[in-house]
Amino acid sequence: MLLKGLRDIASRQKWVAIAMATIVLGGILSVVSPVFLTLSNFQAILVQASVTSIMAIGMTFIILTAGIDISVGAILFVTSALFAQLMISTESYLLAFGVTIICATSLGALNGILVIRFAVSPLITTLATYSIYRGAAIHLTGAQNIPVPREMGFLGNGRILGVPVPILILIAVTILGIYVLNRTRLGVYARAIGNSERSAKETNLPVGRVTVAIYAFSGFVTGIAGLVLLARVGGLQSGIGIGIEFTVIAAVILGGTKLTGGSGTVIGSVIGAIFLVLIDNGLNLMNASPYIYDIVRGSVLLAAVAIDRYSAVRQRAALDAQRASLIAS
Amino acid sequence: MTLLRTYPALVIICALAVGFSLLSPYFASAGNIEAMLGANAVVLIAAVGMTVVFLAGGIDLSISTVISASAVMSGLVMAATGSVALGALTALAVGMVFGALNGILIGYFSLTPFITTMATQLIARGVAFVMSAGIAVKGTPFFMLDFGFMVWFGIPALTIVALVVVVLALVAMARTTWGRQVMLVGSNAQAARFSGVNVPAVTFSVYLFSGAMGGIAGFISIANLGNAIPGVGDTLLLIIIGAVVLGGTGMAGGEGSVGRTVLGVGILAILTNGLNLLGIPFYDQLIIQGILIFVGTWMATRFGSRREI
Numbered sequence: 001m002l003l004k005g006l007r008d009i010a011s012r013q014k015w016v017a018i019a020m021a022t023i024v025l026g027g028i029l030s031v032v033s034p035v036f037l038t039l040s041n042f043q044a045i046l047v048q049a050s051v052t053s054i055m056a057i058g059m060t061f062i063i064l065t066a067g068i069d070i071s072v073g074a075i076l077f078v079t080s081a082l083f084a085q086l087m088i089s090t091e092s093y094l095l096a097f098g099v100t101i102i103c104a105t106s107l108g109a110l111n112g113i114l115v116i117r118f119a120v121s122p123l124i125t126t127l128a129t130y131s132i133y134r135g136a137a138i139h140l141t142g143a144q145n146i147p148v149p150r151e152m153g154f155l156g157n158g159r160i161l162g163v164p165v166p167i168l169i170l171i172a173v174t175i176l177g178i179y180v181l182n183r184t185r186l187g188v189y190a191r192a193i194g195n196s197e198r199s200a201k202e203t204n205l206p207v208g209r210v211t212v213a214i215y216a217f218s219g220f221v222t223g224i225a226g227l228v229l230l231a232r233v234g235g236l237q238s239g240i241g242i243g244i245e246f247t248v249i250a251a252v253i254l255g256g257t258k259l260t261g262g263s264g265t266v267i268g269s270v271i272g273a274i275f276l277v278l279i280d281n282g283l284n285l286m287n288a289s290p291y292i293y294d295i296v297r298g299s300v301l302l303a304a305v306a307i308d309r310y311s312a313v314r315q316r317a318a319l320d321a322q323r324a325s326l327i328a329s
Numbered sequence: 330m331t332l333l334r335t336y337p338a339l340v341i342i343c344a345l346a347v348g349f350s351l352l353s354p355y356f357a358s359a360g361n362i363e364a365m366l367g368a369n370a371v372v373l374i375a376a377v378g379m380t381v382v383f384l385a386g387g388i389d390l391s392i393s394t395v396i397s398a399s400a401v402m403s404g405l406v407m408a409a410t411g412s413v414a415l416g417a418l419t420a421l422a423v424g425m426v427f428g429a430l431n432g433i434l435i436g437y438f439s440l441t442p443f444i445t446t447m448a449t450q451l452i453a454r455g456v457a458f459v460m461s462a463g464i465a466v467k468g469t470p471f472f473m474l475d476f477g478f479m480v481w482f483g484i485p486a487l488t489i490v491a492l493v494v495v496v497l498a499l500v501a502m503a504r505t506t507w508g509r510q511v512m513l514v515g516s517n518a519q520a521a522r523f524s525g526v527n528v529p530a531v532t533f534s535v536y537l538f539s540g541a542m543g544g545i546a547g548f549i550s551i552a553n554l555g556n557a558i559p560g561v562g563d564t565l566l567l568i569i570i571g572a573v574v575l576g577g578t579g580m581a582g583g584e585g586s587v588g589r590t591v592l593g594v595g596i597l598a599i600l601t602n603g604l605n606l607l608g609i610p611f612y613d614q615l616i617i618q619g620i621l622i623f624v625g626t627w628m629a630t631r632f633g634s635r636r637e638i
Contacts, residue, residue, distance in 0.1 A: 068443075118627045123388075124574050127567055128623035135615030143612065243563075246447055259441050291458035298451030302434070305444050 108219015428540015
């Protein structure tokens with residue numbers, strides 16, 4: 001009875017499945033390790049998940065419209081590079097923050113504009129801009145590692161009222177994301193475009209403007225994530241953001257958002273990112289080789305899509321059976 | 330005009346070749362062309378696999394790290410046994426195991442190609458790094474090192490291997506039932522099903538094929554680089570996909586050909602080589618490459634076929 005009830009909720013609210021998986025994994029880890037169930041470990045996990053979670057919130061919107069953004073890792077790197085460079089040349093936090101966030105948002109918007117203006121798929125478009133953005137950022141910094149001022153560390157390691165700042169930023173962006181998705185026209189339109197771009201166009205929704213706005217939003221939150229990451233790392237490093245796009249997409253998919261668009265939640269993506277960190281955490285507790293992480297992550301992702309597919313097939317079979325019995329009577 | 334419509338990439342290739350020959354006297358020399366051909370054999374073989382997957386309407390993100398995994402496994406086998414033939418077989422087998430995994434999940438269990446191959450990409454990468462402990466595999470047989478430098482009839486041996494693969498793929502796509510079935514599944518899977526094509530089996534075979542190409546590419550990478558390197562495939566994905574779409578094969582399926590991909594690989598090869606000769610730093614090359622991939626793909630859609638790419 002309880003199981004059936006849970007399954008019903010999970011099938012209606014896609015994020016419940018990943019939440020339950022996260023709780024189960026957390027339970028296992030707390031049995032394995034006595035330090036797991038401590039406040040400081042929870043905080044550490046959330047801080048570790050903050051960058052990918054924040055980026056996953058932006059990616060959720062893009063995948064909702066049946067798009068994809070491979071360039072987010074490059075935008076993350078551009079943000080970090082630009083900020084570090086501006087701090088060195090101007091020493092003004094206000095200017096550095098303002099310019100980097102505007103730049104990240106514009107790069108996202110550029111992705112959106114290219115996607116709607118030219119009939120090239122989002123995958124190819126953002127694959128191309130990934131290369132362009134990354135190249136431009138390395139050009140800007142001359143391929144050097146640049147440290148950031150010590151006070152900047154507050155954004156990554158500081159606390160307000162005992163809560164680490166990255167967690168507060170994550171909570172703020174999550175609330176913003178949930179608000180935009182559920183309470184604004186942008187969110188409703190994004191879902192509509194993902195369900196059927198043609199019907200969205202035929203009902204005169206501003207498909208172009210919504211698409212640009214969504215890619216810009218993703219750029220904006222990636223900019224914020226970039227600043228958090230830069231603060232945590234303590235300076236610009238050449239490896240920042242390489243391969244992170246796949247982790248972010250994995251978090252969104254684990255969170256129950258459909259790659260084909262139309263259905264998904266912000267909270268699911270955040271939990272998905274936390275789940276991925278929990279896996280790392282568990283492997284770390286088991287002293288596993290760091291090279292095994294990729295294998296486990298890939299297997300988990302495969303399992304998640306397989307389970308999702310299986311439940312979809314079963315749902316459809318149940319629906320068909322219902323229909324058949326209706327016709328028979 | 331028809332030629333240009335089918336092969337829009339030819340325009341770019343000619344422009345680049347003429348431009349670089351004018352800018353650098355060394356560009357059109359035999360030595361440089363030889364080096365350029367040898368360095369791109371791996372990408373060409375992998376791109377052939379990706380093309381066939383694209384033609385069937387799918388995508389294989391795992392091919393880049395399958396190259397790494399099969400290179401590492403092959404390198405380990407060769408270091409242990411000293412047998413090059415066994416190494417080649419291992420590379421092929423590893424590639425085909427990953428291809429079969431993708432094919433079963435996508436073809437028979439109807440999982441989305443993008444996420445499935447993204448997951449197997451991670452798994453293959455993990456396998457490559459775990460098996461090699463993250464460093465280049467030592468003990469490559471001398472024959473492999475010599476093989477990397479062999480030149481037959483003025484063309485590097487590695488390129489000849491790649492060209493044989495290309496010709497076989499061209500024949501398979503153009504002259505066999507399988508090739509026609511792949512095109513049909515790519516352009517309209519439903520119609521293919523109704524006309525009696527076993528769509529899951531064809532889908533499976535396509536990923537098996539690209540896995541095999543990843544395996545061969547991995548083996549060739551050992552000869553090319555002198556060692557089996559676990560990170561060899563990590564940076565290749567952009568170039569492989571870029572070459573396929575630049576050639577004019579769309580991601581929507583059913584539109585394009587292996588021949589076009591050869592041109593796409595040619596464009597990126599000439600570009601990288603020419604920019605290197607001109608002393609352009611790698612980060613500026615990234616910018617130019619990105620712009621070219623986007624503009625080239627757009628041109629292929631705009632002036633070539635009438636399908637979305």
